[in-house]
Amino acid sequence: MSSPAPDAGPGPSRLVVLAGPTAVGKGTVAGRMREANPDVWISVSATTRAPRPDEVDGVHYWFVSDDEFDRMVAEDELLEWAVVHGAARYGTPRAPVEEALAEGRPAMLEIDLQGARQVRETMPGALFVFLAPPSFEELERRxxxxxxxxxxxxARRLDTAHEELAAESEFDVTIVNREVTAAVDELVALLKSGS
Structure with a gap:
């Protein structure tokens, strides 16, 4: 008679990747998600750009020097990285993502289109969610x-946004960000369903 297998705890969870054009509200949606759903792990990206007045290092982004970003790239510490809007570099630290998934926590990356494409190459089992604006005019207004x-x-970001909007078909699901709470609710449902 064999004994039951020991409980190994929760299995790895599925990563949800949230991307969309500039100014669509990715950061706002992720922030509201973080406040309302502390059980959902959300990656904090590293960036070489300067913080905006309301941003906190380690909460909104890890603000790093160009030299530190170079080191992270050289040592393969980033799951993905890209130059965004022809200016600053952004990237997702690899270790925290792998740890959250191994713990079985609902996990989400909030990244740009280039980063989402890189993650699709390395983690094709992730669920890719495109956050879309109600219209281009609304995106510009925001x-x-x-x-x-x-x-x-x-002007540079709006040029980039046209290209980013054209990539919607590359994603598994689209959420239109008409209102932040509704967008968060849709995202939470996807994260918690694991599909």
Whole structure:
């Protein structure tokens, strides 16, 4: 008579990757998700850009120097990384993602399109969610309303947004961000269903 196998705890969970165009509200949705659902693990990206006035290091991003980012790339510490809007570099530290998944926690990356494409190569079993604006005009209104970019940066981001919107078909699911709470609710349902 064999004894029952010991309980190994929860199995690895499925990663959800949230991406979409600039100013669509990815950070706002992720922040609201973090507040309302502390059981959901959300990756914090590293970036070489300077913090905006309301951003906290280690909460919104890990703000690192170009030299530190180079070291992280060289030592394969990033799951994905890219130059975004022709300026700063952003990347997802690998170890915290692998740890959260191994613990069986609902886990999410909030990243840009380039990063999502890299993650698809390395983790094809992830669920890829595209956060879309209700319209391009609304996207432009949100970008201008932030007031955090110069006119030149806004123009560059809007050019990038046209390309990013064209990539929607590469994703498994689309959530239209008409209202943050509703978008978060849809995302939570996806995360907790594991599909």
């Amino acid at each position: 970008l201008v309303g932030r007031g955090t970019e110069t006119a030149e940066e806004r």
